[in-house]
Amino acid sequence: MSGMRKSNNVDRTVRDLALLERSASTARVLNLLSVSALYRNETDYIERPFFTSPRLNESLILKHRIRSDEVGVLPKDRVTGTKVILPFERTDLKIGGRSFMVEQKGWRDVVDDICGAYRNPERDIHVLQSLSELPSLDPFLVREQMRRRGVDISTFYFNISEADIAQMYSFVGKQIEVLLDVSHRNRVDGSSWSNRIIRMLLSPVQGESIQPIRSALRLDPDDFEEGVFAWKGFLYYQWVLSDLRPQLAPFLREILTMKVSGFRDREMERMLDAARRRLADRVNVVLEEVVGAIRVYEAAFNDLTRNGKPLAFSNFMKRTPEMFVLLGERIGALSHVASYWRFRFPQGVVEKVPTDELLEIVRDFEYSLGGEG
Template identity: 35%
Template structure:
């Protein structure tokens, strides 16, 4: 494994120790420190390997020096960091990329049995297939793949869960009326159905919904999962918009604090302007993709056109993955920028830090345009 020492403040393991999990970082070391003494943490671990289960998993933007490790792969990879001392992340750690040559040998070395090795390998491959680590979708994706780590591993606050539940309840109220036509669901509340929908896609109480959508078996499960993903991303984007608008403005105000030549100043100015335009374009791209959902859903609830929404659900898994990549990146930009520059602090940093930050943002946003339904 490659040795990783803590270095630049916002790149270091110490910084990860402060921020915890994000859309791009799954900080199991922090979870272990916070919940390590609880029964659920030991009864339902994320990884079976003790070392992996106190590590840090992150979505890593591949750079030129990564090319020999993952031949022919571009974009994002999944990196695993094993801290030398989970209580002192400043000591650095060792790392590997999922899929690099010899990575399975490393995972096997970290495992204490063939069964645990097979399980942790499958889980790492499952994580590698996700566009980001949005906690709600991470939990759903793992559950569908047969992995059920304890709730403490998913950093969704009780407040966020309640806010999302209220958002979804408003969003699908018309569908509930259409599917259930006045039937009582347990206590008769639409909120109860939303809780059932968010918790499961196989509950018998969802049968009227399945019949309304005219889907069967795996197509129904895949469609419901992707639908929940669209609802989640729609909620996330609405929640992000105020911060994103502030970030776009503040990008234009970012200043270099040390002495540099005119060439670097010109490059930073152009990069800031490009990022401002690209963030706005990506938000519009996400909005257009979400609009395909809105239009199909409106045809279902307004005109009773179940076929249009069924076709959307059948096509949604591919759209969902690309949407996740886009929303995950702009969410990362918003949260990381606000961490790096809290409200009221000077928008100034050293040239090296600024260049690294701008490059990371530009690389993440430089992806193909989203799939749009015809």
Template identity: 40%
Template sequence: MSDRAFRSLESLEKSASTARVLNLLQVARDYRLTPDWVDRPLFRTPELNACLLLKHRLRRNEYDIFRVPRQVATKIVVPIDRWDLKTGGRYVFVGQINYERTMAQVFGVTADHPDFIVLGMIDRLPSLDPFLLRERLSRAGLNPAPCYFQISDADLQDMLDFVKLEISPLVHLSLRRSSVGPRSIEGLALKILSNAPGDESDALRSALNLRADQYQECVFCWRGLLYYKWVMVSVLKRVAGVLDSIRLIKPIGPLDMISREYIVRSRKVLRTQIARTCLDVQNTLQIYDLAYADLTKQGNPAEFKGFLLAAPSLFMRLGEQLGAIQHIVSFSSYRFGAKAAPPGSEELMDILMDFEVSLRIRDVDAV
């Protein structure tokens, strides 16, 4: 489908969050001349390997595109002109009606094609965060180049202050100086977030007592845990308001006894599930905090290094949980906000049911 009225792709590139958009076009621009990008693509189909993937909140007029009701879908957007995003793009939703036929006609990708299977995996993820995505693909035996698992520029800027505060104790330890300037801290923060090499990185590798072949993997895991901590801080600031909106929202129109009972029950269940999920995430992140404290306060790198090397096993659960909470926070703000029209009873039940399902532990190994 063609969409020239699609919200400016140029604007989307600049403001996109890591969890919502996977900008393969930017990856292609930055890495197309590197052997890794050529030899280890995320998608084998050139058009797909230079598209934008979005976790898109469906509008009411888009619900009938799918046979099964859903609130969020994965949108594949292929720019009309890669070098002029203002021209818009063609798009298709993963799993929409006639999806298989559309993919075969437009991209030559049939249901047994590897790209079709990868898109199905991505669609089942609650977000596009790179740590969750890489771990999901790895469990399926897929190993795309590292350039596909970056944090977006928009999130990098927002994360920087948080990460500088987080790593300050380690900068002092790794550079072995009693007084470390803000440039040293910011420089290392940027290198951790962007995975760029440098002298500070060598000092960090020495402080962690890591071999060169271990270092890149550990930094990736550390970046993931810092990302999840930053996301959790943002989520906790908004979750109380979301719980209130779920509790207070009233549907318009007739409401039979069964619907009323379901809405009352679902509100209670969601409040409990959201609070429990937030606590579970905090408890998992506390394991990281303890290992990090052992390094920075006791000068013992062994536990922290071991934790980082084992960290990918945590990404699936953390990513699923935080992705579900982010979805609930984002969609509640959009649909239950002050300027939004009140939902009807059927729509409200659909939304509450979607929230409940998103909080359930998924079978992440299912293909």
């Protein structure tokens, strides 16, 4: 297939496909293969697919860090790209698959070939370009991006990965238990009942057991579905932020103090010092924006649980999915900055970096965070 990269001797990501599907984070991988396995017979899945091409609709899409042997694959200098992986056999991922990068040379021809004569390659190209614009693939950001781009997609596609659900479980449990306490203060089997509802809330499909939450929020069934999605979004972003914040202080300390090597003149030194200071300021501004948005949610939640105002909280939940654009883009950019830095400079490793390389990294980070770049 034109433009495809063979997995057996080139693409390590594709070679580790089975591991990727099991352990990948929600923000890094959009696992359409697992969505297909769960919902392929559902009417909404069939009528509102992510892609019109059946092959693309059973792919894995990931935000991929560009390796040294891939430099030049994309038209611009980037440290990350959007990779599409097409498994050779969806029932046995160990045998790998083929991949292409969105915006690599000839990628539109690849999509056209995959879609075939009776599909809609332009629509699928539009979806891929929309994903490529995003800093991460978390479902709340992706859903709002598709809404902005006028793409109608089934809600089955916007779920948190099993790997992240396992890690989120204890983090979000306290908030959910507080709300359950508001709705059923005299429940006897509290612990096991709470655990079942926590698991159900974080999973793709909710059941009847979650109805006490709907009662507490005083929402009709249609509004409740949207409200639960919004609530999961804020829980997800709270969890991601709690993991991200401890990484930012050492990152800033290191990038501000790292020594440089190689030829440099005063002008380059001045540019690097100014770029480092701008980056540090930008990181703090973006972090404050994220914290501020989450505080608005926390205030509304406290209004419900402490002051008994369910309508205020439920109205907030119905109004706020658009906040996911800000949260998803900002948290995605901060995660990219912190994770790429730690990938390039493992903790505890002290080294001098060529001036031009450090300047390039700092400028890329600035650009990712919406600064000068």
